[in-house]
Amino acid sequence: MITLKGADVSARIKEEVQDALEKLDGIVPQLAIVRVGENPDDVSYERGATRRMEKFGLGVRSFVFPADISHEAFREAFVKINQDPEVTGILLLRPLPKQIREKDIMQVMDPDKDLDGICQGNIARVFAGDESGFAPCTAEAVVEVLKANRIPITGKRVTIVGRSMVVGKPLSMLMLKENATVTICHTRTADLKAACKNAEILVAAAGRAKMLDAEYVGKGAIVLDVGINVDENGKLCGDVDFDSIHNVASMATPVPGGVGAVTTAVLAKHLLRAALRKSKEQK
Ligand code: NDP
Numbered sequence: 001m002i003t004l005k006g007a008d009v010s011a012r013i014k015e016e017v018q019d020a021l022e023k024l025d026g027i028v029p030q031l032a033i034v035r036v037g038e039n040p041d042d043v044s045y046e047r048g049a050t051r052r053m054e055k056f057g058l059g060v061r062s063f064v065f066p067a068d069i070s071h072e073a074f075r076e077a078f079v080k081i082n083q084d085p086e087v088t089g090i091l092l093l094r095p096l097p098k099q100i101r102e103k104d105i106m107q108v109m110d111p112d113k114d115l116d117g118i119c120q121g122n123i124a125r126v127f128a129g130d131e132s133g134f135a136p137c138t139a140e141a142v143v144e145v146l147k148a149n150r151i152p153i154t155g156k157r158v159t160i161v162g163r164s165m166v167v168g169k170p171l172s173m174l175m176l177k178e179n180a181t182v183t184i185c186h187t188r189t190a191d192l193k194a195a196c197k198n199a200e201i202l203v204a205a206a207g208r209a210k211m212l213d214a215e216y217v218g219k220g221a222i223v224l225d226v227g228i229n230v231d232e233n234g235k236l237c238g239d240v241d242f243d244s245i246h247n248v249a250s251m252a253t254p255v256p257g258g259v260g261a262v263t264t265a266v267l268a269k270h271l272l273r274a275a276l277r278k279s280k281e282q283k
Contacts, residue, residue: 002251004224006261009141009148010052013265017056020272029088029275030059031115031267032081036074036100037067042093049091052264058271059088071100079108089115089274091267112277115270117170126170129177134270139171141262142203142224143178145253151201151222153178159195161185161212161239162205167226171203192216204239213241214248223252226259 031053033046046062053060063081065074074096081087090113096102111121117134125133146153158180162168172182185195196202196216202223204212209229217223227239238255245252253259 001246001249004145004149004222004251004253004258006141006145006253006258009145009262010265012148013144013262013269014056017058017265017268017272020276021057024275024279027275027279028057028059029271030061030086031089031091031271032084032087033060033062033091033093034065034078034081035062035093036065036069036096039093045093049264049267052268053271056265056268058268067097069097069100071104074100075105075108078105082108082110082113087113088278089113089271091116092118094118112274115267115274123165123170127173129173131177134273135174136166136170137263137266137270138167138226138259139174140266141259142171142226143174144262144266145224145259146201146222149251151251153180153201156180156200157183157198158201158203159183159185159199160203160205161192161196162203162207162226164205167205171205206239208239209237210241211239213244217245217248219248220250221248223249224259225253225255227255228260229255 033049035042035046050060065077081090106119109119111119114122115134117126117136122133126135153175158175160168160172160182163184163186168184172184175182183195185192189195193216196212197218199218199221202217202221203226205226207227207229209231223240223245225238225240229237231237236256242252242254
C-alpha cells in the first residue's frame with residue numbers, strides 16, 4: 001500500500017501559490033483569522049494556518065474575541081474586518097459560541113473573502129458546480145490529494161462517510177463535478193460495510209476513531225481519511241484503522257500527515273485566488 005503524504009501535495013500547492021504571487025506585482029495578500037474564545041482545536045488550527053501563510057510568503061493576522069462577547073459586539077467587529085480593504089480573505093473559526101447567531105454573521109460576510117466556503121453564496125456555487133465559488137478547504141483538500149497523485153476520479157465509484165456541511169456534502173459535490181459516481185453514507189445508512197467495500201475511492205469523514213477497518217475496504221481501493229480523532233492512548237488518529245488496511249487498499253492517507261496537512265495549503269490557494277480576483281477588478 002502506498003502512503004499518500006499531505007506534505008507532497010502541499011509542496012505542489014506552494015509552487016502554484018508562488019507562481020500566482022508573481023502576478024500580484026508585490027502585493028502581499030492578507031488573511032484575517034477570526035477566533036472567538038480559546039477552544040484548543042481552534043487555537044491549534046490558527047497556529048497551523050498562521051505558520052502555513054508565513055511559509056508561503058503570505059500575510060496573516062489574528063482577530064481574537066472573548067468567548068462571552070455579545071452577538072451585537074461581535075457582529076460590529078466582524079463587519080469592520082469584512083470591510084477592511086487590507087483584508088483579502090477571512091477564516092472564521094467555528095462553531096461560534098451559542099450567543100452568536102452564525103447565520104447572521106454569514107450573511108454579512110463577503111463571499112469573495114469567505115475562503116472556507118461557509119456562506120450561502122459559496123455553498124450555492126459549489127453545489128452548482130460553479131468553480132468561481134470557494135469550497136470548504138478540507139473538502140477541496142481531498143480532491144487535491146487525488147489530483148496531485150494523478151489518481152483519476154472520472155467514472156469512479158466514490159463513497160463518502162459523513163454528510164456534514166463542512167466535509168461530506170461539499171465534497172460529494174466536488175466529486176460529482178469531477179464525474180465520480182458518489183454514494184454518501186451517514187449514521188442511518190443501512191449497510192455501511194457494503195457501501196464502503198464497493199468504493200474504488202473511499203473517503204472517511206465521520207469523526208469516529210478507527211471505525212473503518214479492512215472489512216470496509218475493497219481490494220485495491222484508495223482510502224482518504226479526513227477524520228481527526230484521539231485514540232484510547234491519547235494519540236491522534238483518523239477514522240480509518242490505517243494498520244489494518246495495508247493488505248487491502250492500494251493507497252491511503254495517514255493521520256496525521258495526510259488530508260489534514262493539505263487543508264491550510266488550500267486555504268493559501270484560496271487567499272491567492274481572492275487576491276487575483278480583487279486585483280483584476282481594480283485594473
Ligand atoms: P460532523 O460530526 O459534523 O459530521 C460527521 C458525519 O459523519 C455525520 O454526517 C454523521 O452522520 C457521520 N457519522 C458519524 N458517525 C457515523 C457512523 N458510525 N456511521 C456512519 N456515519 C457516521 O463532523 P465533520 O464533518 O465536521 O468532521 C468529520 C471529521 O473530519 C472529524 O474527525 C473532524 O475532526 C475532521 N475534520 C478535519 C478537518 C481537517 O483536516 N482540517 C477539518 C474538518 C473536519 P449523521 O449526519 O447521520 O449524524
